[in-house]
Amino acid sequence: MMGQDIRLGADIGGTFTDVALDVRGTLYSTKVLTNYAAPEQGILDAIAIVAGNAGISLADIDLIIHGTTLATNALIERRGARTALITTEGFRDVIEMRTENRFEQYDLNITLPPPLIPREDRYSVAGRISAQGEELQPLDEAALEDIARQIKHAGYEAVAVGFIHSYMNDAHERRAREILQRHLDLPISLSAEVSPQMREFERFNTVCANAYVRPLMASYLQRLQIRLKEMGAVCPVYMIHSGGGLISVDTAAQFPVRLVESGPAGGAIFAADIARRFGLERVVSYDMGGTTAKICLIEGYQPQTARTFEVARTYRFCKGSGMPISIPVIEMIEIGAGGGSLAWVDALGRIQVGPESAASEPGPACYDRGGQRPAVTDADLLLGKLDPDNFAGGKIPLSAQASRQAVLKEVGQPLKLDAQNAAFGICDVVDENMANAARVHAVENGKNIAENTMIAFGGAAPLHAARLCEKLGIDRCLVPRGAGVGSAIGFLKAPFGYEAVASQVARLKGFDSAALNLLLDDLKRTAEGFVREGTQADIEREITAFMRYAGQGWEIPVSLPDRAFSADDEGMIEAAFRDRYAQFFGRAVEGPPIEFVTFSVKVQEIHPAAKPQALQDQGQAIAADRRRPVFDPALGCEQDSAIVERDTLAAGARISGPAIIVERETSTVVTSPFDAIVQADGTLLLVRKGH
DSSP states (O other), X not given: OOOOSEEEEEEEOSSEEEEEEEETTEEEEEEEEOOSSOHHHHHHHHHHHHHHHHTOOGGGOOEXXXXXXXXXXXXXXXXXXXXXXXXXXXXXXXXXXXXSOOSSTTOTTOOOOOOSSOGGGXXXXXXXXXXXXXXXXXXXXXXXXXXHHHHHHHXXXXXXXXXXXXXXXXXXXXXXXXXXXXXXXXXXXXXXXXXXXXXXXXXXXXXXXXXXXXXXXXXXXXXXXXXXXXXXXXXXXXXXXXXXXXXXXXXXXXXXGGGTTHHHHHHXXXXXXXXXXXXXXXXXXXXXXXXXXXXXXXXXTEEOEESOEEEOOOSTTOTTSSEEEOSOEEOOEEESOSTTEEEEXXXXXXXXXXXXXXXXXXXXXXXXXXXXSOBHHHHHHHTTSSOTTSGGGGTSOOOHHHHHHHHIIIIIHHHXXXXXXXXXXXXXXHHHHHHHHHHHHHHHTTOOGGGSXXXXXXXXHHXXXXXHXXXXXXXEEEEOTTGGGHHHHHHHHOOBEEEEEEEEEEESTTOOHHHHHHHHXXXXXXXXXXXXXXXXXXXXXXXXXXXXXTTOSOOEEEEEOSSOOOGGXXXXXXXXXXXXXXXXXXXXXXXXXEXXXXXXXXXXEOOOOOOOOOOOOOOEEOOOSEEEEEEETTTTEEEEXXXXXXXXXXXXXXXXXXXXXXXXXXXXXXXXXEEEEEOTTSOEEEEETTO
């Protein structure tokens, strides 16, 4: 890998494309509207801006790190390739039948989300592997030859292969690919490579999703690399994956489903780095952009992780109503509450916000780009939180008149409210939606959200963070420098890393230590192979066994030492499982046998520790030269508020709320219950008065 003196992070979001350029410790950043027709163009335009500001050419850049929502959007909007699924005879309808869980238990008219691949595009073939990995019935190769010919003449663009129990033995899937490749020049995804985990619905759905977005992402990544070279960039490009590590473009093109949560992962890494710098053990990260808001719990400077998450929940955002993706991911809750989220009044006369977004085209009404419906940004503007002449550094002038008309038409008139009260209603609904999501996420993880420090970033989060803290009972909130492009900055701090996962169901009592060592060695080679594509730096490994009591439907993560195991380790592993179980559920259970389900090996490069910094909650009060009326939700009326440019603030300055601290990519609203203290590195600490 080349040097890393000059590194660039690029994040394509639903509304804005953010770029952060680190030139030997000096940061340059910008936001441009996302180009939906040619997403790579937004990156190229933003790179040209920051390179010009830094006075460098693209040839000077040593490393580009990229994250994107393109794969996510393709799944949500069903804009992927026409894909054929080949599966085991008798399992053709697994992705349609789903599981026995009902996301609305008492809804007699429940509508299940349609499968990603319709029934006419699903093929089945004889051949069977047992749950122990033994071949019960040979693969029908003649039938596969016939299926390959059908696919060839039907105009498919990609193929997904998912056989029952292939996570235990992938011989049939690999043989199927060999046969298909003799007839087809199409990308072929195997479930045993994409997601070698038990639970056929999640595994089949994941390989279908991978195949579905693979041609789109391969084409996009190829175009991006070509255009970058044409502009003079000669550095390697790496992608950030959903687990928060970096992978090569080639790996990303082969496994694009790993990119589904890549942008939000960068934000969580950004927040974790801030937490480590200030020594904050318990943090909740709050990332609000133009389309969505993401909330993630961070403990011990590490974001929480999971092996499965959902995309495109379709039924009142109920858990279980979406598309399950079974890959390692940074765990967070995501709701349709961004600056571009549209407000409307439902049949019961209630203000609703999102999930539909104005996005970048046409954008909120105030952008004057054709948008007619009010978005959260329109409400923020009418409440005085935004300066119409200084939005995005003055690059996007805002029309307060257009916002007023849209808010009155869609919300004010139906509810007989004036523009300001309608705007307050919109903002309070979106703030309560985010607060409720944070409460639920914390409760599901057994945490008290009020005990955390909030770290707010994203273009819209600093506008709403203080109010969110009021609702959640949080006393301290950090708004770091560069918060408006936090995910892109997080990309620059992401390590080269990869997590390899495989299911291997086995009882703990009398376990086969040789077989376990063989499996873990294979996972280590796989994970290290991906990491070594990008770096030769020192690495660290985390070994995790997902275990349960026999008969249970779910398992818990148990950390294991990174070494070879022997039969003598049975007691140590059992004790570790019981301790972990007690942490989750209060006490361990006596009697039922314990079993392994899945193993994970996470490998990542070791980054030098961040320079620690003490959090200062005292400061010298300063007076503001400018003031304007801003609606204060805590008091329910407009307040004469200080307007301060962030770049003019020195360390130790204290700004008493109500106030607005303005910067190029966002603004921080300090409501009346809070003061803001500038830290040594320029981070803003919002602290509740009296604490």
